[in-house]
Amino acid sequence: MLVLSALVSGLGLGSMYGxxxxxFYVTYAVSGTVxxxxxxxxxxxxxxxxTFAQTLGWPGYAAVLLALALCACYGLLVExxxxxxxxxxGSDAWLMATVALGIVLDNLVMATYGKEPRSxxxxxxxxxxxxxxxxxxxxxxxxxxxxxxxxxxxxxxYLSRRTRWGTAMLAVVQNRAxxxxxxxxxxxxxxxxxxxxxxxxxxxxxxIAPLMNVHSDMGTLFGLKAFAVAILGGITSxxxxxxxxxxxxxxxxxxxxxxxxxxxxxxxxxxVIAALxxxxxxxxxxxxxxxx
Amino acid sequence: MTRxxxxxxxxxxxxxxxxxxxxxxxxxxxxxxIGLVTALSGQSALxxxxxxxxxxVAIDEINAKGGLLGGRKLELVRRDDEANPxxxxxxxxxxxxxxxxxxxxxxxxxxxxxxIVPLMNQEKVPFMGPWAAGTGITQNGAKPNxxxxxxxxxxIVDVGMLAYAQKTFKTAKxxxxxxxxxxxxxxxxxxKAAMAAKGVTPAGVEKFEANDVDMVPQLSRLKAAGADxxxxxxxxxxxxxxxxxxxxxxxxxxxxxxxxxxxxxxxELAGAMAKDVHFVQTYSFFGKQxxxxxxxxxxxxxxxxxxxxxxxxxxxxxxxxxxxxxxxTALAIQAAGSTKGDDIRQGFYKIDKFEGLIKTYTKPFTxxxxxxxxxxxxxWAQFVDNRIVPVGLN
Numbered sequence: 001m002l003v004l005s006a007l008v009s010g011l012g013l014g015s016m017y018g019x020x021x022x023x024f025y026v027t028y029a030v031s032g033t034v035x036x037x038x039x040x041x042x043x044x045x046x047x048x049x050x051t052f053a054q055t056l057g058w059p060g061y062a063a064v065l066l067a068l069a070l071c072a073c074y075g076l077l078v079e080x081x082x083x084x085x086x087x088x089x090g091s092d093a094w095l096m097a098t099v100a101l102g103i104v105l106d107n108l109v110m111a112t113y114g115k116e117p118r119s120x121x122x123x124x125x126x127x128x129x130x131x132x133x134x135x136x137x138x139x140x141x142x143x144x145x146x147x148x149x150x151x152x153x154x155x156x157x158y159l160s161r162r163t164r165w166g167t168a169m170l171a172v173v174q175n176r177a178x179x180x181x182x183x184x185x186x187x188x189x190x191x192x193x194x195x196x197x198x199x200x201x202x203x204x205x206x207x208i209a210p211l212m213n214v215h216s217d218m219g220t221l222f223g224l225k226a227f228a229v230a231i232l233g234g235i236t237s238x239x240x241x242x243x244x245x246x247x248x249x250x251x252x253x254x255x256x257x258x259x260x261x262x263x264x265x266x267x268x269x270x271x272v273i274a275a276l277x278x279x280x281x282x283x284x285x286x287x288x289x290x291x292x
Numbered sequence: 293m294t295r296x297x298x299x300x301x302x303x304x305x306x307x308x309x310x311x312x313x314x315x316x317x318x319x320x321x322x323x324x325x326i327g328l329v330t331a332l333s334g335q336s337a338l339x340x341x342x343x344x345x346x347x348x349v350a351i352d353e354i355n356a357k358g359g360l361l362g363g364r365k366l367e368l369v370r371r372d373d374e375a376n377p378x379x380x381x382x383x384x385x386x387x388x389x390x391x392x393x394x395x396x397x398x399x400x401x402x403x404x405x406x407x408i409v410p411l412m413n414q415e416k417v418p419f420m421g422p423w424a425a426g427t428g429i430t431q432n433g434a435k436p437n438x439x440x441x442x443x444x445x446x447x448i449v450d451v452g453m454l455a456y457a458q459k460t461f462k463t464a465k466x467x468x469x470x471x472x473x474x475x476x477x478x479x480x481x482x483x484k485a486a487m488a489a490k491g492v493t494p495a496g497v498e499k500f501e502a503n504d505v506d507m508v509p510q511l512s513r514l515k516a517a518g519a520d521x522x523x524x525x526x527x528x529x530x531x532x533x534x535x536x537x538x539x540x541x542x543x544x545x546x547x548x549x550x551x552x553x554x555x556x557x558x559x560e561l562a563g564a565m566a567k568d569v570h571f572v573q574t575y576s577f578f579g580k581q582x583x584x585x586x587x588x589x590x591x592x593x594x595x596x597x598x599x600x601x602x603x604x605x606x607x608x609x610x611x612x613x614x615x616x617x618x619x620x621t622a623l624a625i626q627a628a629g630s631t632k633g634d635d636i637r638q639g640f641y642k643i644d645k646f647e648g649l650i651k652t653y654t655k656p657f658t659x660x661x662x663x664x665x666x667x668x669x670x671x672w673a674q675f676v677d678n679r680i681v682p683v684g685l686n
Contacts, residue, residue, distance in 0.1 A: 005541070009506045016505075107333070115337035117529045119561045128540040138508075138540060212505045213529045213561050217334065221503040256509035261472075261499045 005138075006257035007250065012142030012211075014249020015149040018242040019204040020226030021233065022152060023197035025241045028230075029160065030169050030193035033087060033094055035078050037102020038201050039223020043216060044105065045071045045202030046209035047113050050120045068202045074105075075198025079191050102223075110216040117218075122210035145207050146246070152200065153242035160238070169193065228272055234285015244283055248272075323367035324360060324631055326351070326621070327387035329380050329398035329408065330423070332372035336400050336527070339555050342610030343422050344370060347397065349591045349611075350618035360625050369393060375400070377407035384408045388415050394631040395420055395621050397614070402426030402475045409439045416633040418640070420621055422614040425449060425550075426478045430662040438637055440657060442617035442650075442664045443609070444551065446475075449572050450482030452670050453548050454490060456570070457521050461546040465495045467519025469510060469534055471526035471552075472499040479525045479550060495519035502530055507537040515543055524549040524569070531569070532561035539565050546570075554607045559675050566675050570683055573673045574665055575612035575650050577602035578681045584649050588615060603679050613665075616648035620656060620664065 020042060024034045035041065045067055052063035082097035124141035160166035169189050171179045180186055205219070212218060225248070233244030251271060256264045275283060328347065330340040351366045359365040369391050371383035380399060387393045388411070395418045399405030405424040412419040413434040421429055421441035430441045457463035468483060470476035480497060487494060495517040498510035511534070514522065524534055524547055531552045538545065549571035559566040577589060592599045592611070605611050623646060625631065628639030640657040647653075656664035672683045 005512055006509045009508045013506055110333060110337075115334065116556045117532075117561060118557065119532075119563075128542065142506075208505065212503070213532060215529065218503065221501065253506075253509050257512060260496070260513060261510045262497075265501075 003254070003257060006253040008138045009142065010250040010253030011146055011246060012138060012249070013253065014246040015146035015242075016204055016208050016222070016245075017226050017229045017248055018233075018245020019145070019149045019152065019207070020201055020222060021230040021241045021245050022149070022156065022238060023200040023204075024227060024230035025233075025235055025238055026156065026197045026200065027190075027193045028173075028235050030172050031083070031087070031190045032173050033083050034098070034227075034230075035075070035083075035102075035194065035197060036095060036098045036227070037078075037105070037223065038197070038226060039219030039221070040102035040105045041071060041074060041078075041198040041201035041219070042205035042208070042222060043109065043219035044074055044198075045205030046120065046214045046218065047109055047205075047216070048202075049206050049209060050118060050214045051113065054118070054120065064206055067206065068199055071202030071205075072195040072199045075195040076191050078198065079194035083194070084187075084190075106216050106220075113216065115216075117213035117215035120209040120214050125210040139211070141207065141210060148203065148207065149242055149245070152203070153238045156238040228269070232272055232275060232282055234279075234282020236282075236286065237284045240282060240284025247283075321363060321365075323365045324625065325367050325369050325387075325391055325393040326618070327384070327391060327393035327396040327398070328368060328370045329373050329383045329387065329396060329404070330370075330400045331375040331404075332370065334375055336375055336555065339400050339423065339607050339610050340372075342605075342607050343397070343400065343614040344368070345592065345596065345605075346422070346611035346614030347618045349588060349595065350615045350622070352591070352595070354619070354622050360622055361629065361631070366622065373399070373401075373404050375404065377401075377403045380404035381407050381411060384411055388412075388417050393417070394625060394633075395636060397422055397617065397621075399424045399429070402429065402478060403473070405429045406474070410434075412438045416637075418621075418624070418633055418636045420617050422617045423610060426475065427482065428478070436634070436637060436659075437662060438633065440640055440662045440664070442620060442656075443613045444572060444574055444665060444670065445663050446478045446550075447482045447485075448663075448667050449550060449670070450479055451486045451489075452572060452667055453483065453523055453550070454486045454492065456672055457523070457546070457548045458490070458492075460570070461521050461548070463492075463521040463546070463548075465493065465518055466521045466523050466548075467495040467514030467517065468497040468523050469507070469514065469526075470497065470499055470524075471530060472501055476525050483523055500526065500530055500534070502527065504530060504533060507534050508541055511537055511541060511543065515541070515545075519545065521546045521548060525552065526550075527552045528554070528556035528558055528561065532558060532566070535562035535565050535569060539563060544568075551607075551609060553675065554609060554673070554680055556607075557678065559678055568674075570672055570674050573671045573680065573682075574609050574669060576671055576673055576680060576682050577605050577608050577612075578679060582647075582649075584647055588649060606680070608680060612649045616646075616650055616653070616664070619648060620646060620653065 023038050027034050048067035049063050052058045082101045083094045086094040125139040129138055168184045172186050172189050229245045229248050230241055233241035252268050255267045330343055332340045355365045373380035373383055384396055397420045400423045402424040409432050419439045423443050425444045425446045427447040430439050496514050500507050547569045549569050551572050553571050592605055623643045624636050624639035627642040628635035645654050651669055673680050674683050
């Protein structure tokens with residue numbers, strides 16, 4: 001019973017990490033850069049949905065759709081303000097710039113949305129699921145999240161490997177100059193990747209919001225764990241990243257249930273280091289081959 | 293055209309004369325600065341604002357009566373520590389060296405206070421804690437000790453939690469669910485000591501992170517170990533997550549908590565089970581009020597547009613502790629007859645009687661006791677809708 005409930009809640013948590021980590025994957029695959037403040041994009045999705053649905057009283061679907069659209073716009077903004085200026089000059093300062101922009105967003109949200117954590121109700125998180133009268137300890141929403149995550153990973157995989165457009169995007173990271181000569185609109189491709197990345201984080205935020213509290217720094221710890229997951233999965237494969245997320249969540253919950261919560265962080269992150277020592281390119285990644 | 297040196301000199305002379313003329317009365321009217329270092333941004337910002345308001349209402353009362361030390365008004369100088377010990381120390385330093393405050397109030401968070409207190413003892417500036425409950429803040433081993441407090445103390449709260457649980461819920465095997473930080477640690481120590489003194493063995497000790505989403509795994513362990521009551525220590529967000537996780541598990545168990553849930557909209561965050569959490573408070577603005585209580589509520593409604601009644605004075609403990617602490621500090625300054633740190637420290641010991649919000653203080657501080665709030669001063673409370681009311685009063 002103990003292990004079963006740990007498995008179910010671990011699966012839910014893990015798919016949230018995976019979903020966020022997909023955001024790292026998209027931009028890395030196209031541009032070799034990431035938005036380190038991915039947690040802030042997730043927070044934005046949750047806070048906007050809360051504002052539209054609770055404060056303004058809009059119907060749920062409209063609130064979610066507009067929140068996600070704005071998240072995608074925020075992704076474009078991140079690329080334009082914090083990534084492009086530095087990449088153009090061959091600098092790695094986008095690392096710091098994306099973190100800085102995330103902090104700016106966190107504080108803007110705190111100033112406008114408020115300092116108190118709030119709660120976003122969802123029909124999928126009202127009553128816990130029961131099997132034969134026994135509480136499983138999960139809301140239906142916690143089972144929806146893995147499904148959404150896996151579907152998005154599959155979609156990304158299909159797009160990048162099976163379509164002309166996806167191949168073009170991947171070409172950008174291989175050789176910018178050659179890609180441009182082939183007529184691939186690089187700027188648009190990179191911008192689109194960042195929009196997608198923030199969109200994924202936004203989806204994660206909307207899905208997670210009813211399970212946790214909505215506030216301006218809700219994404220910080222999640223963003224960090226998602227980055228660990230992205231690296232663990234070998235950032236170059238959509239499937240890898242998503243599955244690494246599930247593994248991370250399952251391991252975390254199982255350790256908590258068996259050894260106790262005092263050991264969760266120590267053992268989980270020690271395992272991440274061990275896994276990376278064993279496979280430096282991540283569990284599902286391939287070593288980068290430079291084709292000249 | 294050249295400027296005559298004479299005219300410049302004359303202007304200087306004039307300025308110097310004016311400054312001299314201004315200086316003499318300025319000394320008598322110069323405000324006494326009171327510093328406050330607390331979280332004014334982030335998740336705990338509301339609590340920082342409550343401390344500010346409690347202090348400000350007290351300062352307004354004191355200034356309306358003509359101030360201290362022959363007409364010197366009190367002035368509040370605030371700094372944000374962002375709940376970060378390093379930033380707290382920088383802010384405290386600035387208040388002491390540049391603003392030259394007479395007393396530093398501060399540290400909503402135990403780790404921040406623990407970081408500031410050594411500096412205060414070294415610089416001989418009194419420190420007043422209106423919130424952070426860590427035992428070591430006032431019991432810091434320094435001689436002389438400049439740290440005072442008008443708030444709960446973990447060590448005493450922990451004894452109170454066990455006694456309350458045994459009396460109310462016949463607790464025999466409590467499970468501990470604590471936030472994984474120095475505050476949680478301070479209470480783990482305190483609760484274990486309290487349980488050992490009463491011969492109670494806990495079912496287990498589990499920790500959570502401040503932003504954890506799902507605490508079912510931790511709670512399942514406590515349930516499997518046979519816990520009959522939960523002792524909870526954590527801020528409002530994670531405390532709500534504990535309650536939500538319990539609801540998902542369908543586990544109805546009495547919860548006796550430190551005062552974390554009081555820091556926000558606990559009912560909205562935790563749902564229907566929120567009212568089952570019993571937590572410690574030093575004061576409640578609901579129920580029958582003393583004349584002091586009525587006066588403070590009136591002053592708060594008049595001063596702050598968003599305060600319509602007792603329900604908006606939140607968190608109540610922040611306002612009440614800070615209000616009493618500010619008045620006691622003013623009495624100490626008055627007794628000291630100066631703003632010198634060591635004089636004020638000894639002034640605290642000379643306070644005889646003060647009718648405050650939490651209680652009527654009689655000799656609240658001695659060289660051995662730097663905590664004005666003691667075990668019988670606590671109130672047990674629960675949420676009813678969005679109001680924090682004493683348990684049983686409904």
